[in-house]
Amino acid sequence: MTVDLEDTKERVLDAAEELYYGRGVQAVGMDAVRTASGVSLKRLYQLYPSKSVLVEAYLRRRDAHLLHGLASYVEAVPGPPEERVAAIFDWLYEWFSEPDYRGCAFINSYGELGATAPEVAAAARAHKDAFQRYVARLVAAADLPAPLAAHLALLAEGAITTAAISGTPEPARQAREAAKVLIAAARA
Structure with a gap:
């Protein structure tokens, strides 16, 4: 091209x-x-x-951008691997603090079109799966139990939605504290 x-x-x-x-x-x-x-x-x-082709391209590009931004942020965190797990929530706080933050584009698009647009549903699932796989890699690198990855991903998803609705980045900090409790419990 x-x-x-x-x-x-x-x-x-x-x-x-x-x-x-x-x-x-x-x-x-x-x-x-x-x-x-x-x-x-x-x-x-x-x-x-078609619009559906454009929406799919928009979601694919957003997926790559978000996951790259998250990985760049988290991988730059010094200290033990456990700190990189917690850094997910620091990155979320920065994202939630952006003036144009409206929540997760994948959740928003799925909510609008997921029942009628299989390509949107597939893009949303692919993004959420990729995020969970990334969290699982961080959990494994920190030598934490594998099931913790799903718990942390759910915490992050809840923070994403709550921040969008509440209009404040604070859910990221609250989720970070909850993540630390889960990590400590997993270590015990």
Whole structure:
């Protein structure tokens, strides 16, 4: 692909992400994405033949971005591997503190379209599975019992939803404290 084509696709995905995450997938039509991206409607449909294809591309890119951001943050944490497990919740606090935080794009999209759009449901499941696998790797590296990974992932998911609804990043701190209790219990 040429650089111009890649740049155009990125502009479209940037616009789609801002609009879908900010307003919701159902509330945003292809014309709004066209306007925000500055790409002609004909070109937009050449790149993404349907809204469902664009939504799927948006979710795939968001998945890669979020998981990369989490891993970069966590892997930079010094100290024992156990600290990297707890750092998940520090990263969540930073994410929840962003001014445009609206919760999990996958949960939001699934809530809007999951029952009628199998590709959205599949993208949401794939993201949640990838997150849980990442937590499981951290748990294993810290030599903690494997079942703890699912418990910590559920804590994180609860914090993500609660922060979106409450409008405060504090659920990340509360979940971090609960994670420390679970880790200590697992060590005992």
